[in-house]
Amino acid sequence: MNTGCLILAGGKSRRMGYQKSSLRLNGTTFLDKLIFELRDFPEILVSVDDAARHPEIPYSMIDDRYSDCGPMSGLYSALSVCESDALLVLPCDVPLFSGTLAHHLQEVMKHSDTDALICVTADDRIHPLCGIYRKSCTPVLKRCLDNGNLRIMDALNNLKVHFYHVEEDSWQLQNINTPEEYQKLTAKSCLAISGFKNSGKTTLMERLIPELIHRGLKVATVKHDGHSFEPDSPGTDSYRFWQAGVSASIVYDNDKYSIVKREPLQESAIARLVGDADLILLEGFKWSDYPKLILLTGSDEQNNSLLASASNCISYITADFSTEQLIQDTPVYCRDNIEAIADCILQHYHNGNLKHL
Template sequence: MTYLSVLLCFISEYMSKITGIILAGGKSRRMGAEKGLLRLGSKFMIELAIEALKPMCDQIIISENTDAYDFLEYKVVPDYIPNSGPMGGIYSALRESENDLNIVLSCDMPFISTDLLKTLLDRIEKNLIAVHWHGGRKFEPMCAVYSKELLPVLEKFINENNYRIPDVFDVVPTSKVEMNDQTLGFSDKSFENVNSEKELEKAAQYFDKKLPQMNSLMLIAGSGRNVGKTSLVCKLIDEKKSQTDLIAIKVSPHIHEEQDEKSKLFSGQGYAVYEEFDPNGSKDSSKMLKAGAKRVFYIQADDRRVGEAFSKLKEILPKLPIIAESGGLRHYYRPGLFLMCHKDDTEITKEKSLVLLPKVNQIVHFENDSYENDIKSVVLKNGNWSINY
């Protein structure tokens, strides 16, 4: 049997018998945001946890005390006992679990794989817990398998104000799993977590490298509203159209139902894609067409759906260089060139812009309806975008 067939047999054996419990962790004081909603590549950290758990679990529970994750449409369970830490989160989620076997995973462990979770599950046997053990008193309790039979034990610990999860391992049958390079799903990065801005930056760089490279794509974002994004797109179209035909794309995070249905190419959950045909209209997409783009498209989608919308559009696009007015697409692709428009010399404070800033190739300053930087440094060669610094 192949490895894939073995894994599928394993999954079919356990399916409908396992609950995945994600410890969302709430708002990080160090990073000023919900940890699970921090982005790594094209996904939120909580989505990476869901991806690791989903192939093996028929139920997913998110342990969290706010409504921040309601959009995911999984059951969100608040702490039954306030201020009881991760142990209280595990206890509360186990009470809501439909299964005896439960895989607990903290959302700030983005390198955990399904294979590694399978390894832990294989080792639970007749124990109530299976947990990775580094030796001594060093465990990984935020990535472990817990039986629902632990509920009275956890309740006793919480009532005694003892929230140290490793102390539980001393009083119940526990499989202490040692892992190394030969262990299925294990790597040096497996148990790295994201608890600081420095760790977030390091993890973001790792996941960014996994995004598809698209050198024929140039992205233009803005540090806010009215900073000259569309003007820059039109100027670049006007300058480069003599070299080759160009595709232009306008991305908007808002869905407008009044759009002309005749120009709609397709739509999906949370997005719609149109083609612009009117070069004399007042819309930004009309201005791009008037500037000389061969074809212009208009995507309405938020940052969670724009990657899917663009990917589907890309399937029907001619093989031409693309200029897209979008920052959100940078979460899904590594373009040949990424510019950010910024008005005057004010500090960039918009949260979405700050996240993208480390990935920008050049900031273009828009002042008095002109550009401080010489955008002639933008190079289009053999259909690919780059810049001469």
């Protein structure tokens, strides 16, 4: 089966108040990001209400054959003219959708004798605009349009459909419909690695960072020094400049740079300073309201203090596998169980529970 792709970008975006296909995530528009993820498919079409009204879209566009008839018209119009046997259909407002999931759905559909494959998320929500439609759907879609019935679900009721549960990939189908949802999407995710001194915070972060990078995240770190740190080694040029009283000092080479400023760090500046990092790991911050992993590897008095007073904990970390059980309905992991800890972090990351900055 030859499968192409259709991105639906003809909506009015009334709730957003702005064309959603042009919204940006990490500097890339939603539409460009989806096109990149789907780049291996032989045919990619973009459905719009009127191609002449969208000079900003540099891709192959399909005009709606039925005006003001919503996504059903876009789907019908694309299936009527596409060269592919079927189309993977996505709205333009799912910027987290990955090429990996797209190819997985394609493989599932290859072994299905249905007219359509429709994604269902872990909350049992059906996503009729996230799935694969064969050309065999065209007559039913046309009949619905001719009758003025624009509900995709009504069309699906007259087709043979495979409702496919995407389970752990449900986060990839998150629709961004409102300014509030967009603000949450673009906020930086922060997670504090918290505990008392010598509890193993740095070692845990050192082991987690490569695992999280391997899982596809760009990771940044922030450490608060309770004492006044020296910005460079004594005797170096930049150290001498700092001692002389400069307000800011920059050291750089062809691959990296470091900047030190003589002023307090404002929380609002952290997101800007870490650039396109997906996740900021904060070392310490045990009494803050940041989401956190709490290391219960100190004395009983220290551990009890953390259990009683530290807030917003997504998981407790202990020194022994035998202690992996729930504490106050919160999961517990041994500090050596790095993969399980990373799984926990990614679950909260994808669910948006770590959003802060």
